[in-house]
Amino acid sequence: MDSPPELAFGQLLLGGISFMFLSAVTLVLFVVVYQKRLLQQQLLLRAAESEYQQQLLSAVIAAQELERERIGRDLHDGIGSTLATAKLLVGRLESLATDEASNLTLTVKEILGNAVHDVRGLSHSLYPAVLDRFGLAEALQHLADVCSETNTLDVELTIDYEQPVALQQELALYRICQELIHNAQKHAQGATLLQVGLRQRGPSLTLTVSDNGCGFDVAALETSRAASGGAGLRSIE
Structure with a gap:
């Protein structure tokens, strides 16, 4: 104890x-x-x-x-x-x-x-005043018509767009399409046809721009743009 x-x-x-x-x-x-x-x-x-x-x-x-x-x-x-x-x-x-x-x-x-x-x-x-007045579909159609008239590339437009989104979103899509068409006109070697598509499925929108040219090396193009001070494809990301 x-x-x-x-x-x-x-x-x-x-x-x-x-x-x-x-x-x-x-x-x-x-x-x-x-x-x-x-x-x-x-x-x-x-x-x-x-x-x-x-x-x-x-x-x-x-x-x-x-x-x-x-x-x-x-x-x-x-x-x-x-x-x-x-x-x-x-x-x-x-x-x-x-x-x-x-x-x-x-x-x-x-x-x-x-x-x-x-x-x-x-x-x-x-x-694009036509975007304000008539919406994205008409604005893209006008853009395609102008490009076909002023360039050797024919622009083929396919639109499936029933429910318009906000004007700012439409403007962003228009600018992206405008930039892609400009790049195709400038860099698409051997291309004669440019296909632009706008497809809407529910809340999602898909914009596609393709041509029948020989294609290009994305890395080489971005390197060239970076050396020249341009934004390149990053401007539409």
Whole structure:
């Protein structure tokens, strides 16, 4: 049987060990809870930063589209109208001029006609007014018609698009299609036909652009674009 001093020492030792164990458990729990809260704060900060970057990107894109719309309308309403008026006046001079002057007038009229066509094309590329008025399907049809008329590539368009999406999404799809067609016109060696398809299935939209050319090396093209400072295919990702 333990003597009272030994019993007291044993109880004190047991109490000390229990206290140290509880302190260690408390410390571990504190560290775990602290790290969990720290991780949650980091995740919240990352989510907030990602949302801010997305909002900033959306604001930049919206500002660019507003500027494109303004420039496009200025071109159409200002320079375009002036050139059209000049072309009309030159047309009136044809009946009044001599044969030699008439030939010169025809040349000037042709130049003015080309200028009017170019300004209209530039105005449309900066901001597609037809998209605002008639929607994505009509805008893509107009884009395909213009490309077929002004390029050696024939554009074949297939559209299955019943439920229109938001205007910003339609504008993004239009810009992507515009960029892909431009790349095909510039880089599709040996191509004579460009096929553009827009297919809607429920909430998903699929845009495809393909040509009958010889194809290209994506890595080589991206390397070339990077060396020249261009965005390449990354601009439509």
